Amino acid sequence: MDFPETRKIIHLDMDAFYASVEQRDNPVLRGKPVAVGGSRARGVVAAASYEARQFGVRSAMPSSTALRKCPALVFVKPRFEVYKEVSRQIRGIFAEYTPLIEPLSLDEAYLDVTTNLKNIASATRIAELIRAEIWQKTQLTASAGISYNKFLAKLASDYRKPNGQFVIKPSQGLEFVAELAVGQFHGIGPATAARLNSLGIFTGLDLRQQSETFLRQHFGKAGSHYYHIARAQDNRPVVPDRLRKSIGSETTFEQDLQTPEDVRAGLQPCLAAVWAHCQRTGLRGRTVTLKVKYADFQQITRSRTLVGLLPGPDALAQVAHELLLGLLPLTKGVRLLGVSLSSLETPDDMIGRQLALFL
Known part of the structure; x- marks a missing residue:
């Protein structure tokens, strides 16, 4: 496929990445509904196999909810070092075709192949070759979306999942x-x-x-x-080594929350979604921000920055609940709650920065 005088963007997305790695490495898990994450009462699903998704199990879902939806669900502890290594393998394959690689997480990235290292005119063909090489080297499948901007490429990659690809041409956008x-x-x-x-x-x-x-x-x-x-326009370039500034999640409630207990419970899905993204990307943060919108649409935020990176979901929840304490007692209903994590970096980044102080 050739896009004259326009960009050629590929969005590559690994299929159920963490769960697929676990099924690849443990044949007993193949064909079974698998969730990567904690099976504890306060655990969260970081990733779900396609067998589990058929029951409605999704990432960021509380483990207790996932088990209710799928009693046969098999929980596997995450192995992030393994996922990072596989991600590095896949990134190496991308780099054979273009230096313009924008990773979104361990399992997905944008590639600009308008001009590419192999001088292949067809972006569709490049996506086919990359997906085939990923399978050959990792025994994992990937889906791809090909289009003339990032927004459409992202939409297209969901259109033939799993293990497929889809093209949106300029005339079709x-x-x-x-x-x-x-x-x-x-x-x-x-x-x-x-x-x-x-x-x-x-x-x-x-x-x-x-x-x-x-x-x-x-x-x-x-x-x-x-x-x-809405006009199929997106001029954002593919930015190599892009690092997100923050990770956030918020919920608008059908009925305003009136009690501290309801507000604490309402925070849980936001906390679960934020930490699930941390698990998927390997990112950690130091600044927690709580957002509250009241029934009269007054909005306030409260933040706290820690010395070190948050080590886990319990620490995230503790800081968020401490920020909430400063807003109690409630004087009016709560319409929306949100939690975000910023000052992001990977643990490897922090270790490298600390080591640099001694060099």
């Missing part, structure tokens, strides 16, 4: 986006999709019919992003 439900757009979560729906915006075509001014009035700066992606 507008039509492809128009037919999607807004909840299928990467970056639009359930709460935002519900707000869009309440405004009568259900599809990409509905979104395209709104003015940028209208969308900014309702969604702030994000409204401009929605305006452009």
Whole structure:
């Protein structure tokens, strides 16, 4: 495939990466519903095999919920050093084709192959070759999306999962986006999709019919992003070695929370989602931020920065709950809760920085 005078972007996404590595290395697990994570009462699913997903098991789900959905679920402790090593293998394959690699996590990345090291004109062919080489070297499958910008490439990679690929050509972008439900757009979560729906915006075509001014009035700066992606426009370049500035999750509740106990319980899905992302990416952080929006739409945030990286989910929960204590007793209902983690780095980065002090 050739995109004249435009970029050729591939989004590569490993299929159920952690769980697939475990099934590869332990034949007993093959064909069984597998969850990587803790089976404890407060455990969280970091990844689920496709067999487990058929029962509704998903990453960031509390382990107790996952077991209710799938009583036969097999829990496996994560082996992050193994996943990192496999990720390095896969990154090495990418580097044979292009230096423009933007990793999003251990198991997915954007590649700009507009010009590439093998002088292959077809981005589709490059994706096929990369996926074949990944299978040959790791016995793991990957899915790929190919398009002329990052937004569409990401959408396309979900379209033929697992172990497939899909192309959205420049002539197809507008039509492809128009037919999607807004909840299928990467970056639009359930709460935002519900707000869009309440405004009568259900599809990409509905979104395209709104003015940028209208969308900014309702969604702030994000409204401009929605305006452009509804038109299949995304000018973000592929940035090698990109590091996220923060990891966050928030929940808007159907009914306002009125008691401290309800608020503490409402925080749990956010905490689970943030730590699940930490597990997937290998990132850790030092700054925890709690976001609260009240029933009258007043919004406040409270943050705390620690000396070292947060070691685990219990430490994250402890800091978030301590921040919450400063907001009690409640004087009005709580409409939204959010938790984010920033000052991000990997443990390897921190160790290297500490060692540098002694050199």
